[in-house]
Amino acid sequence: MWLYIGKRLLQGIVTVWFIATATFFAMHNVPGDPLLTDRAMSPEIRANLEARYGLDQPLMTQYFIFLGNLAQGDLGISFTHENRSVNDIIRERFPVSATLGILAIVIAGTGGVLWGALTAIYRNRLPDYIIMFLVILGISVPSFVVAALSQLAMVNINDVIGRQVLPVAGWGSIRHMLIPALVLGLSTMAYLTRLMRSSMLEIISSDYVRTAKSKGVPPARIFTKHQLRNAILPVVTVLGPSIAAITTGGFVVELVFAIPGLGRFFVEAVQQLDYTVIMGTTVFYGAFLVFMVIIVDILYGFIDPRVRLQ
């Protein structure tokens, strides 16, 4: 077990190193001049700026400096927001994205499990058809369209009721978070519902459920103790990839709802070609996602005793 965890962690570190390397060389291949501004720049100023960002060093030296700083957790200074370190930006922006993401995961997880169980129980009856139709819709409509339409709907609802039921955009209170989190979690919820449905269907017709029924166990107890607990396991396995989907999905949702999260900042940095911010946030996101998947995999071993980790 511990050997397995150690192996996975090592693998994770190598992946993060690769991400960092790929990011570094990708960013250095970008055409264009990072120091180019609208104003003319004297050679002295340029030399000073290059020295500040370490651009006067040979490429390999820059790479090792970058890796060395990375190992110490230092991601450098932003190009466009001068005097702001990337660490600082991440520290300020990431909690917002994380709050939104956690809320979305909770909504997607509980929603997916409940709807999936419901459709399996009402198989081939009206609730099943309705929910599965919505699920197909949730998988097929892109998140930015859902985001835009829900925004439009909120504008109209607020208009009709005459006061602000839920804010249309922005960030601050829990009321700001509900709609974006729902939109963010929607496609994951649809996916989890499908997964839960098929795993639940398998379990409903299993022998131990039949045995429990014939012993006279009350249906509610069968549902919670036997069916739900076993059916939930496949859902847990895909939580890792789901976290990745929700994190990157956050880029769009934060953009549409004007939420000051790291995702929006990343997209803006990409558009402005803010080299250090792109490198820093990519490595940060990459490391976050890689280790999230590892943690979920390890947790799965604890939850499901049948899985023997080697």
Place this chain on the structure above:
Amino acid sequence: MTFAPADFTRLNQKQDVELITRPSLSYWQDSWLRLKANRRALVSLYIIAAILFFTLAGPWLWPVNPAAQDLDQISQPPGAERTAIVVPPYQPWDGTALVQEAGSRDTEGQEAERPETGFRLAAPATTQGVRLSWEPLPGATGHRVYRNLFPVGEELAFGVPVAEYFTNDALFFEDRLDVQPGTYYYSLVGLDERGNLLEVFETIAVDVRRVITVEEALEKGLVAQAAALEPGDEVELALHPLGTDYIGRDMLARLMAGARVSLFIGIGAPVLFVLFGVIFGSISGFVGGRVDAFMMRFADFVVALPFLLFMILFKIAFGIGPGESGVMPMLVALVVLMWPATARLVRGQILQIREQGYIGASQLLGARTNYLILRHMIPNTMGVILVTITFSIPNAIFIEAFLSFIGMGVAPPTPSWGSMSNEGIRNMLTTPHELIFPAIMISLTVLAFNLLGDGLRDALDARMRNTE
């Protein structure tokens, strides 16, 4: 007891012992029958055929240039009014009171209701210009004119300031700033000596009519050269069945052009990376041993990379030059990042098939490796591969749309459904059709491929055969 040959009669040999009551079906024929029985999958197949027809044959049926701008019709929803009244060429206005000119026919006696005092229209409002005149507001030594698309309301949202006078010498204004047909709300607000806003204001609603001069109509080819146009005649502007976007480009033509980009990436990338994955996976599965272990480690590694981050990174690194569409870099990035899932799947299939009895029998009969791969391995994995491609297509379309939406996809002016949605979302509140049409196309395509994939999986999965 002895038998004579005569004791024996020849047994009547039955010919139809092994009568085949149903026609023998190959795997693909059987699959096709199963697919045909699935109504959802069949409908999806028709939808996909229709979308492909729309994409490939559309530009011949609707040969409008998707990049051409129709500046007379900007952000027009489908079915919008597109008649224009012919008027004489524009004449500058010096603020004098205007008499009704002959020919500049007004609509339904609006002329009679036009007030003579206060903040008022000096002439019928047209897209050539809105002419306003007024008397000084009480206590005002200057005026500012605002224009808004919505009524002013309680919060006194006047809109955009379009004119400002610090004296009461000029009591007229002609607004020619991008006047579109529709209703505008003009507000006149008084200013004090220092140019501060006073609390006195007047608001009027102005209905602007679309007009066109004879020269413009001829230049745009809206009427035949020979046609003699008189001021007051009506002219139909160019037809845009699905309306126009925010810079006056035809939505239908752009949807068709965008379909080519979106589907090229959406279908091209899955086909390519599945092909690569099949080759990679079958080599890995067939050779086995250390090579297999190494190749699969490599695939595991690519899987662990955060996908969308790397798509964005690739896009930046490729660096789209001026005039390039950025379609190819996206295709390459998709192929580079998405092959491992297929490779793993195919490897698993190959490993499974390799242990089957019929492979051993075939080998025993002297079949060579090439024959084994071509005759047994590939046909038996074909179903899985086809299902993978079908499910990868909606995924690839989504990724294209996502990247184009955050501005990391195809570069403008190349249209794709994703970039069209991105442009449409800006004007969502006033002209929702610019978002809704590309969004419907994306959703419909993704939906159809998802349902077809479900149907194909049920139809091609060997374990499901003859279970009904």
